[in-house]
Amino acid sequence: MFAISRTSLIFVCAGVKIHTQTYRELVLKPVxxxxxxxxxxxxxxxxxxxxxxxxxxxxxxxxxxxxxxNFIGKEEWPPYSPDLNPMDYSIWSILETNACSKSHTNVExxxxxxxxxxxxxxxxxxxxxxxxxxxxxxxx
Numbered sequence: 001m002f003a004i005s006r007t008s009l010i011f012v013c014a015g016v017k018i019h020t021q022t023y024r025e026l027v028l029k030p031v032x033x034x035x036x037x038x039x040x041x042x043x044x045x046x047x048x049x050x051x052x053x054x055x056x057x058x059x060x061x062x063x064x065x066x067x068x069x070n071f072i073g074k075e076e077w078p079p080y081s082p083d084l085n086p087m088d089y090s091i092w093s094i095l096e097t098n099a100c101s102k103s104h105t106n107v108e109x110x111x112x113x114x115x116x117x118x119x120x121x122x123x124x125x126x127x128x129x130x131x132x133x134x135x136x137x138x139x140x
Contacts, residue, residue, distance in 0.1 A: 006126060007031050009118050011111055023054035024063055032067055049074070090129040094121060 010027055012018065018026075049055035049064070056074045064071040098117040104110040 006118075006123070007034075009115055014107070018052070018054050020054050020057040020059045024060060028060070028063060028067075032064070049077075051077075087129075090132070091121065091126065094125065 010031070012022075012026060016022060049060070051074075054060060061071075061073055065073065095114065095117055098120070099110065099113040102113075104113060
């Protein structure tokens with residue numbers, strides 16, 4: 001059984017290119033550091049990235065190694081593997097279905113709906129998705 005913590009959704013402004021520095025400043029620093037410091041009270045946790053260039057850059061990999069010792073680095077992740085992330089295979093479909101059940105006239109309306117519906121997903125649903133993760137999955 002895994003401990004599950006819910007972070008805030010992060011929205012990037014239209015036109016912003018997600019390169020290494022942007023990713024580190026807008027996503028990693030606020031989420032990874034805050035997650036480690038507050039939600040997990042300094043307890044170790046495992047994280048992995050997909051193959052996006054901002055995720056696999058040497059600078060990102062180095063930052064993650066120094067800020068999360070249990071990080072699964074790009075050299076350990078099988079190429080062309082599906083993301084093994086409960087958000088990708090379970091939770092995003094729930095969020096999309098609920099937030100997009102009605103049309104939105106602008107981006108701000110969609111963002112509000114996403115945030116509202118994210119908070120409405122029961123903690124039990126998040127726990128079930130994470131606990132369904134195949135524990136016998138072996139990296140290379």
